[in-house]
Amino acid sequence: MSDKLSRYRSKRDPGRTPEPIPETAAASPGGNAFVIQEHHARSLHWDLRLERDGVLVSWAVPKGLPADPGTNHLAVQTEDHPMEYLTFHGEIPQGEYGGGTMTVWDTGTYDTEKWSDREVKFVLRGERAAGRFVLFRTRDKNWMIHRMGSAVRDPFPSVEPMLPTARARPPKDAAAYAFEFAWGGRRLLVPIDGGRTDAAREHPWLRGLAESFGSRSAVLDGEVATLGGTELLVFYDLLYDNGRSLVAEPYTARRAALEALGLTGAHWQTAPSWPGEAGPVLRAAREQGLPGVVAKRLDSAYAPGPSKSWLLIPT
Structure with missing residues (x-):
């Protein structure tokens, strides 16, 4: 023995x-x-x-x-x-x-x-x-x-991003929306499974983010932007979390799940969001030289492709 x-x-x-x-x-x-x-x-x-x-x-x-x-x-x-x-x-x-x-x-x-x-x-x-x-x-x-036997989690959702529709002015029913900066970066969906992500092939610095998830599976939505001379991935939506698809959930539920992850690192962060505050967010976007603001309906599900539930208001 x-x-x-x-x-x-x-x-x-x-x-x-x-x-x-x-x-x-x-x-x-x-x-x-x-x-x-x-x-x-x-x-x-x-x-x-x-x-x-x-x-x-x-x-x-x-x-x-x-x-x-x-x-x-x-x-x-x-x-x-x-x-x-x-x-x-x-x-x-x-x-x-x-x-x-x-x-x-x-x-x-x-x-x-x-x-x-x-x-x-x-x-x-x-x-x-x-x-x-x-x-x-x-x-x-x-x-x-x-x-x-049968699968023990939902299948991963489509990796097609939801896109905003351009609009000249903020919606009149501002209380029904959350307002976020439009970062002017390149859109990137990040699927994470088994502590790994295919997005790390192009951005090796994402390996650390994926490893930090351990066995937790996720699909994150965001943009790669250059801020202060540093390449940064700004996350603003969560499509899948820990074996469960969130695409049919309202924006408020997805946003709460995203914030609960506490994503903060040298190359990534969670984007700020302000429900019902169109004017101050637009002014802040202008002051920072950003291209605009995205208004997202609080009750909207995540639908790949162009959507009128997300509105891009230019500065």
């Missing part, structure tokens, strides 16, 4: 890492505990660990558990971990194997439906991770993980 952890121990120095390093594996055959740890190492991933014959058989899953049976995720098998790792969380020093921050994302029990060298079929019973999954080996250490 003790040789099951030889590879684990060979990768770790007990004088440098706070990780548990027992001499032998636990003698608890038949146990069925699991843990999923969120691991901010060189790249963000989730570690899935299933108890088996006194150790935690482990896979690193870069994008986390799939929420949709139509999408499989890569799972790379790593060394068996000791049972003490079920509750481990903390900072593994940089320069050490797996250096970075590790937190317990979920824990619970699981039922085994099949276990072989090439396929592991199981049912997770956790608070955040629940349902039937199958791990199947594709090549060497590389496996794929597949969710069986």
